[in-house]
Amino acid sequence: MSRRLRMSLGVLAVVVVAVSVLAARGQFTWRPTTLGAGTGDDESWTPPKTPWGDPDLQGIYNYGTSTPLQRPAQVGDKEVLSDEEAGALEADIAQRLDRDRRDGGAQADVSRSYNDAWMDPARMKLTADKRTSLIIDPPDGRLPPRVERTLTPEEEAARAAQDLSTRRFNTSFQESYLDMDVGNRCIIRRRNEGGGHPYLPAIYNNMAQILQSPGYVVIYAEMIHFARVIPVDGRSHLPDTVETWLGDPRGRWEGNTLVVETKNFVGSNARLVGRTGVVYGNANPKTFTIVERFTRTGPETVDYQVTMSDPQTWTRPFTISVPWNKTTEQIYEYQCQETNYDMYHWLHGAREREKRGERFDPNAPDALGGQQD
Amino acid sequence: MRNRSKVVIALTIATAAIVAVGLATRLPSPAAAQAPAPGEFPAYSAPRTADGKPDLNGIWQSVTTANWDLEAHSAAAGPHTELVGAWGAQPGGQSIVEGGVIPYRPEALARKQANFAQRATASVPGDGVEPPLGDPELKCWMPGVPRSMYMPYPFQIVQTPETILMTHEFNGSTRLVRMNWPEETPVDNTFFMGWSRGRWEGETLVIDVTGLSDKNWLDRAGNFHSDAAHVVERLTAVSPYHLWYEATIEDPKVFTRPWKISFPLYRRMERDVQLMEFKCQPFVEELVYGRFTKKPTS
Numbered sequence: 001m002s003r004r005l006r007m008s009l010g011v012l013a014v015v016v017v018a019v020s021v022l023a024a025r026g027q028f029t030w031r032p033t034t035l036g037a038g039t040g041d042d043e044s045w046t047p048p049k050t051p052w053g054d055p056d057l058q059g060i061y062n063y064g065t066s067t068p069l070q071r072p073a074q075v076g077d078k079e080v081l082s083d084e085e086a087g088a089l090e091a092d093i094a095q096r097l098d099r100d101r102r103d104g105g106a107q108a109d110v111s112r113s114y115n116d117a118w119m120d121p122a123r124m125k126l127t128a129d130k131r132t133s134l135i136i137d138p139p140d141g142r143l144p145p146r147v148e149r150t151l152t153p154e155e156e157a158a159r160a161a162q163d164l165s166t167r168r169f170n171t172s173f174q175e176s177y178l179d180m181d182v183g184n185r186c187i188i189r190r191r192n193e194g195g196g197h198p199y200l201p202a203i204y205n206n207m208a209q210i211l212q213s214p215g216y217v218v219i220y221a222e223m224i225h226f227a228r229v230i231p232v233d234g235r236s237h238l239p240d241t242v243e244t245w246l247g248d249p250r251g252r253w254e255g256n257t258l259v260v261e262t263k264n265f266v267g268s269n270a271r272l273v274g275r276t277g278v279v280y281g282n283a284n285p286k287t288f289t290i291v292e293r294f295t296r297t298g299p300e301t302v303d304y305q306v307t308m309s310d311p312q313t314w315t316r317p318f319t320i321s322v323p324w325n326k327t328t329e330q331i332y333e334y335q336c337q338e339t340n341y342d343m344y345h346w347l348h349g350a351r352e353r354e355k356r357g358e359r360f361d362p363n364a365p366d367a368l369g370g371q372q373d
Numbered sequence: 374m375r376n377r378s379k380v381v382i383a384l385t386i387a388t389a390a391i392v393a394v395g396l397a398t399r400l401p402s403p404a405a406a407q408a409p410a411p412g413e414f415p416a417y418s419a420p421r422t423a424d425g426k427p428d429l430n431g432i433w434q435s436v437t438t439a440n441w442d443l444e445a446h447s448a449a450a451g452p453h454t455e456l457v458g459a460w461g462a463q464p465g466g467q468s469i470v471e472g473g474v475i476p477y478r479p480e481a482l483a484r485k486q487a488n489f490a491q492r493a494t495a496s497v498p499g500d501g502v503e504p505p506l507g508d509p510e511l512k513c514w515m516p517g518v519p520r521s522m523y524m525p526y527p528f529q530i531v532q533t534p535e536t537i538l539m540t541h542e543f544n545g546s547t548r549l550v551r552m553n554w555p556e557e558t559p560v561d562n563t564f565f566m567g568w569s570r571g572r573w574e575g576e577t578l579v580i581d582v583t584g585l586s587d588k589n590w591l592d593r594a595g596n597f598h599s600d601a602a603h604v605v606e607r608l609t610a611v612s613p614y615h616l617w618y619e620a621t622i623e624d625p626k627v628f629t630r631p632w633k634i635s636f637p638l639y640r641r642m643e644r645d646v647q648l649m650e651f652k653c654q655p656f657v658e659e660l661v662y663g664r665f666t667k668k669p670t671s
Contacts, residue, residue: 051423176666177658187654213430213531227540227547235645244650333564338514344499347665
């Protein structure tokens, strides 16, 4: 799993590099667009309804894309690429991300042995509207600044413990399962890596199936095999005392848009949550809010917009828009806990190294590399 | 006397006729007022979905003790009774297997008994122990089919014409029943929750399940199947509040003949009832991985 995240960070880095290359060549030209309005489907198209009169969002979707979350600094305030720029960038990304290449020497070959068979080809494609960022608000396409504040002694201690845990993980000296993050522990997919709400593109498993029955919308995400049952019948949330990893969702229809508010995240047990947190950006689960909007924009597309905020973490709310594209592929069972070889290998490996007299060094060169949010 | 007896006979006939008419006209009412015999439901036709199929949408739950043992079993102490006392004890229960007993092949019965003996010993993926030790439920693994249907947790059916989703509170285990899907497992792999293909036979949803993992157990007693298992499930609404569930399990590697289980599923009727989250991974980490954690050096 660590390799996976490292690679997704690598993907982002590659995109940033690729965009910067184009920018340096002066190839960008401004073209206005309607951001977050989908993928340019026919505007006269009428969204279908279910037999009981709700907007019909059903289908199997893939939300993978190579468009970066944040607008690369190199493109300035350019929101959209021209067709030529996008085509060149996409080709460049595809070439760089190709993990079946053998032209990088032995070390690159080893890295690429986690090859394209594991990866989602959708990660090679820019969004159809050719945006330079998935973030559509703030207008600069970038995450808002984090709140600067003085930490309480408890928060300082928690942060120091998280930092040490990260260093143990990065140097493969995990003391226990709690040195793994929630994804390695097969509880939920890491929030910053997609796979759950917010649904953000990753290098693989960008699949979700939407099903509806009267009073419910269900989103079945491939990773980690969970069906998110969203009541749309006006009922209230569970009491605040009920904490869940995935949150307690409630939906409502605003015109043709499904609006979902989710709360009741696990938050009172920092030991349980571990170092990466349970909600996006390691925000405070108690003050974090997430509102998602699903709108059919054409026969093959849903526009997914998610607005997140936490006054203790970010200086303002922000909104991400990711197109969901229908796919003819099926979702197969994603096993995790049942086949979590990583956990045994990491922990058993660390104990074996200790037996050989090796010791954890928090200042080792790779202690800060790799898996961080 | 003759006249009197005629009157008596006439009165008797009249009374009998009145009673008979009364019984005939009131027959459904006394029957409905009595509790129905267990296992017997009056003829019932479920409400229909928009595409004209029986509507099975809802949150359902079994009320058997089959997750402890499919066969008849005594009340008994559970493992580690010194820690959990009556919390971990097994309630007695009657068999849900037709004929009472699962028809094991001799060598498979030995494996079942070994499973039971080590049901609370958790081996982990990667440690080389094959078959893995310990009940998969204990380790928070997906429970498979049909076990997911009689675990003591509710599940929700979300029914569409093409796909019927069944999502279980236990570990969020979910399966998609693909309706009228032509292929058995389309990939060379097995799935803990199997590969489910559905079709309607009148009032009944028939599900054909193949591709099941040989790591699944059928209960805490160590009953199991192999990757050759073929399960055919039948779900029939027998009242607004009950589904009748049957499953036939065929697995020539493990059993001498196909065998059948059956039990009712009950509709959860609480106002605003919903599936709660039961992500059990954090609850089993110490049990499963504790032996690999760094021990304080003294």
